[in-house]
Amino acid sequence: xxxxxCYLFFVSLLLSVLTSCGSSNAQTETENKExxxxxxxxxxxxxxxxxxxxQMVQEYERQNPNVKIHVETVGGASDDFSDIIAQIAAxxxxxxxxxxxxxxxxxxxxxxxxxxxxxxxxxAYPDTLKPITVEDKVYGMPMDIEGFGIVYNRELFQxxxxxxIPRTYSELKVAAEKLKNIGVTPFxxxxxxxxxxxxxxxxxxxxxxxxxxxxxxQLKKGKESFTTNVIAKDLLSFLDLTLQYGNQSATKTDYxxxxxxxxxxEAAMILQGSWVQPLLDEEALDKSxxxxxxxxxxxxxxxxxxxVPNYWVVNKKASSIKKREAKKFLNWTVSSSEGxxxxxxxxxxxxxxxxxxxxxxxxxxxxxxxxxxxxETYNSNWFAYSSSAKREAxxxxxxxxxxxxxxxxxxxxxxxxxxxxxxx
Numbered sequence: 001x002x003x004x005x006c007y008l009f010f011v012s013l014l015l016s017v018l019t020s021c022g023s024s025n026a027q028t029e030t031e032n033k034e035x036x037x038x039x040x041x042x043x044x045x046x047x048x049x050x051x052x053x054x055q056m057v058q059e060y061e062r063q064n065p066n067v068k069i070h071v072e073t074v075g076g077a078s079d080d081f082s083d084i085i086a087q088i089a090a091x092x093x094x095x096x097x098x099x100x101x102x103x104x105x106x107x108x109x110x111x112x113x114x115x116x117x118x119x120x121x122x123x124a125y126p127d128t129l130k131p132i133t134v135e136d137k138v139y140g141m142p143m144d145i146e147g148f149g150i151v152y153n154r155e156l157f158q159x160x161x162x163x164x165i166p167r168t169y170s171e172l173k174v175a176a177e178k179l180k181n182i183g184v185t186p187f188x189x190x191x192x193x194x195x196x197x198x199x200x201x202x203x204x205x206x207x208x209x210x211x212x213x214x215x216x217x218q219l220k221k222g223k224e225s226f227t228t229n230v231i232a233k234d235l236l237s238f239l240d241l242t243l244q245y246g247n248q249s250a251t252k253t254d255y256x257x258x259x260x261x262x263x264x265x266e267a268a269m270i271l272q273g274s275w276v277q278p279l280l281d282e283e284a285l286d287k288s289x290x291x292x293x294x295x296x297x298x299x300x301x302x303x304x305x306x307x308v309p310n311y312w313v314v315n316k317k318a319s320s321i322k323k324r325e326a327k328k329f330l331n332w333t334v335s336s337s338e339g340x341x342x343x344x345x346x347x348x349x350x351x352x353x354x355x356x357x358x359x360x361x362x363x364x365x366x367x368x369x370x371x372x373x374x375x376e377t378y379n380s381n382w383f384a385y386s387s388s389a390k391r392e393a394x395x396x397x398x399x400x401x402x403x404x405x406x407x408x409x410x411x412x413x414x415x416x417x418x419x420x421x422x423x424x
Contacts, residue, residue: 146309168298
């Protein structure tokens with residue numbers, strides 16, 4: 001009997017030990033999963049901050065040794081998302097990429113992780129989240145607030161005797177003539193990449209309409225036309241002015257070259273936005289630059305276009321661990337002192353978040369943020385059309401600049417591009 005009791009006690013003790021070991025092993029395995037190295041891939045569309053972005057990632061990796069981040073920087077002519085659609089569908093796409101919001105949110109909804117519960121949501125300026133919100137769910141984190149207009153060299157304007165920034169088309173032409181008279185090329189035109197023409201400049205043709213949304217819908221239905229629209233015609237006249245007072249081979253001059261011409265004082269103005277601040281800081285930190293609205297006509301109603309250019313989104317198809325780490329990284333960029341410092345001092349961004357101080361964002365971004373807060377701006381987001389339609393619009397305007405199309409042909413072509421985009 002004693003032997004049986006001893007036997008049962010031994011078996012019970014053995015089972016207890018094995019169970020304890022199993023529980024310990026399971027806990028260890030869980031802990032290992034929590035601390036194992038996670039590799040993330042980020043698609044960064046901002047070529048202007050390629051180096052600074054890599055440095056920010058390195059700082060995050062230093063603080064989070066279990067995370068390794070690969071950055072793929074694209075932009076300009078290379079900024080096309082068609083190459084990653086198949087990758088994401090196959091589970092091989094980036095873990096963090098960007099989305100421009102509005103219709104693009106709906107187009108990509110199956111690949112976007114719901115970020116509504118993230119701590120930064122309540123800190124963002126409310127209107128910045130609208131373009132990336134569908135059925136009360138937030139699918140992206142605003143990158144920053146940017147402005148599009150004419151970036152200019154203040155010192156060259158003073159040297160040419162231009163006392164105030166041009167508010168009308170006629171004033172802009174007078175300013176260009178004054179710059180030309182002192183031997184300075186008024187405009188450095190970089191029209192090689194079509195995104196400036198199709199994404200940014202064409203937005204102005206919509207934003208300045210009396211009722212942009214109504215005009216949009218009427219244009220798609222064929223009840224409005226660029227061929228009879230005064231603002232669209234003014235847009236082409238503005239392009240003519242930049243060619244008249246600009247550099248040679250405008251459609252062969254790229255983004256970097258026009259910025260370099262401005263930085264080196266070979267030209268006084270470029271048609272660009274606040275995103276050029278980091279490049280100008282690298283090339284000409286000792287010079288003073290500003291930004292003013294594009295005056296298409298003589299009505300003095302010009303305003304800078306402002307808005308969120310891109311939203312950071314998390315790949316819904318990624319693993320749960322990668323999604324967790326991707327969210328942690330994005331939150332770190334806007335919540336930590338290091339992340340905020342990179343955003344403002346190193347990137348020159350105008351933050352889309354109320355809690356981030358803006359003392360060191362650079363003069364151009366500061367001007368943009370000031371007009372954004374005063375609401376004296378136009379909405380820069382051309383939300384009613386697909387990326388492919390915008391690219392086609394850019395190509396059409398580039399053909400006009402090359403004198404391959406007349407004004408009437410260009411306006412008709414724009415009508416066709418945009419109406420074709422509205423077909424199911």
